[in-house]
Amino acid sequence: MxxxxxxxxxxxxxxxxxxxxxxxxxxxxxxxxxxxxxxxxxxxxxxxxxxxxxxxxxxxxxxxxxxxxxxxxxxxxxxxxPAVSPVTDDPTRAVFARYAxxxxxxxxxxxxxxxxxxxxxxxxxxxxxxxxxxxxxxxxxxxxxxxxxxxxxxxxxxxxxxxxxxxxxxxxxxDIELEYDQPAFGGCGTCTRCIEACPTGAIVAPYVLDASRCISYLTIELKGSIPECLRSLMGNRVFGCDICQEVCPFNQPRAHAPLRASPTREPAFAPREITLAPRLVDLLRMREEQFREAFRKSAVKRTKWRGLRRNVAVALGNSGDPFALPVLKEEAAAETDPVVREHLQWAIEQYATRHPSSRSS
Ligand code: SF4
Ligand code: SF4
Structure with missing residues (x-):
């Protein structure tokens, strides 16, 4: 060379x-x-x-x-x-993937x-x-x-x-020649944390992802109805999913590896307030114009307003938040998109399954 x-x-x-x-x-x-x-x-x-x-x-x-x-x-x-990990353990609040x-x-x-x-x-x-x-x-x-x-x-x-x-x-x-680096060397060893942690079983074997079961696909790529058998496994993830990265030891800060999960230096990636654990009911109440404004120049706009509403409906169905039921009913009654409406009705049905008395309220 x-x-x-x-x-x-x-x-x-x-x-x-x-x-x-x-x-x-x-x-x-x-x-x-x-x-x-x-x-x-x-x-x-x-x-x-x-x-x-x-x-x-x-x-x-x-x-x-x-x-x-x-x-x-x-x-x-x-x-x-991000400098601070997103809040994931409050089921009444939405979780957005870190990259978004x-x-x-x-x-x-x-x-x-x-x-x-x-x-x-x-x-x-x-x-x-x-x-x-x-x-x-x-x-x-x-x-x-x-x-x-x-x-x-x-x-x-x-x-x-x-x-x-x-x-x-x-x-x-x-189309020019340059000097080349060596391929990266490394591996997971005997670790299987990500496979065990994936809520939908999307990592069907080491190194093999069934994307059609992955929450990232379900909340972003899939445009139609989310398979019912997967909805309750999605928790409060409304746009993407980081679980298999969150559990990975290579993303845990370590004294000997100070760069791991160190915060980005790129100011454009600083989290917007709307993506930091917003209340699910607030997202559901958001109108299309507000969605466009809030997610302008954001990767979230890829799922569009109707896609986010569909995902939020699923998350609310999983949340068990008693304050959400009237909002779900109100939104379902006014919803014109058949896919979103079906997800809102599914969410309402989850309350009825948990608390049979809510059927009549
Ligand atoms: S992103 Fe989430 S759903 Fe997809 S493989 Fe990872 S843990 Fe599973
Ligand atoms: S959690 Fe990370 S290190 Fe462990 S198996 Fe998965 S990718 Fe490999």
Whole structure:
């Protein structure tokens, strides 16, 4: 490897760090090591209704289809762990996944990657490039593993031994050669905490996630009715789920690993008040205009107002909060969306099952 390539690669990594990225590595663009596994996983139906994964499977398994002539991938990680862990043990309050507490990460990470690409172009001149942040049809975790950012945990998350797993991944595919990092090395050992803690049994085997059972999928990706057999297992999680990360030892602060679950340095990810354990009834009373305003530039808008109402209805059904019943009845009577109405009625039915006298009230 020539010295100039090494200097260029080092300067790209230094620039990424100066832009605030917590992790950075460079990988050669090769067919993904997990491509066969990914195809098998899709065949099992574990993707549920995420049909876009099936439509883009060839692209995901061949980065050359994303960027013809791609040689290198600069892969970055941005820590999103909040300074204070969300309150999860009050069933009358909503829990949002950590990644959605502040501003939408797509925009934040993409902006930084655009700056990084500008830096690269200043150094090497015009080159072909493609930026991806979650939405691009690329097996991102595979690339990130190859670039040395982390290894696969049994919960299927990418884990960095020093930082944990609360970080976003983004990448720039480039048609230039760079100096490459080694793939990440590490593993879970005999730990099985995430598998045991998952409330819906979505981790069907180590490293295998049945996304169609995962609360993240149910609350965000699934647009229709949530299977009844899973509703009572969702607790008060209304947007995403972190349980399999919360229990992971690599996300527990340790004296010898001060970076683990250390708070993000990115101001845009500071939690908004609305995502910090809001009362479920308040979320249900929120009107569409208020939802748009409260979740402007937030990842939560992906589920849309009706999706959040559906999820909140399930959480209220699980909450047993006696003050919620009149609100549920009021909202169910006025609801025009059949899916949301059915979930509100399900929630009301949960009260009736718990307290048969509430049927007549
Ligand atoms: S995110 Fe939640 S539901 Fe999904 S696998 Fe992890 S613990 Fe299970
Ligand atoms: S909880 Fe244990 S088994 Fe699960 S990802 Fe973390 S270390 Fe691996």
């Amino acid at each position: 020539s010295r100039s390539l090494s200097v260029l690669s080092d300067s790209i990594c230094a620039c990424a760090r100066s832009l605030g990225f917590d992790l950075v590595g460079i990988a050669p663009v090769l067919p993904p090591a997990h491509a066969l596994f990914f195809r098998w996983w899709l065949e099992q139906g574990f993707a549920g209704e995420m049909h876009y994964l099936l439509r883009t499977v060839d692209k995901r398994c061949d980065p050359q289809l994303m960027l013809p002539g791609a040689k290198s991938a600069v892969v970055v990680g941005l820590n999103y762990a 507490l502040g501003e939408d990460y797509h925009e934040v990470v993409t902006c930084k990657l655009q700056e990084l690409l500008e830096f690269i172009r200043q150094r090497v001149g015009e080159c072909q490039a493609k930026i991806g942040v979650d939405a691009a049809p690329v097996l991102e975790r595979d690339l990130a593993w190859r670039a040395g950012l982390g290894w696969f945990g049994k919960n299927t998350m990418l884990i960095n031994t020093r930082l944990g797993s609360y970080f976003f991944i983004g990448e720039i595919l480039l």
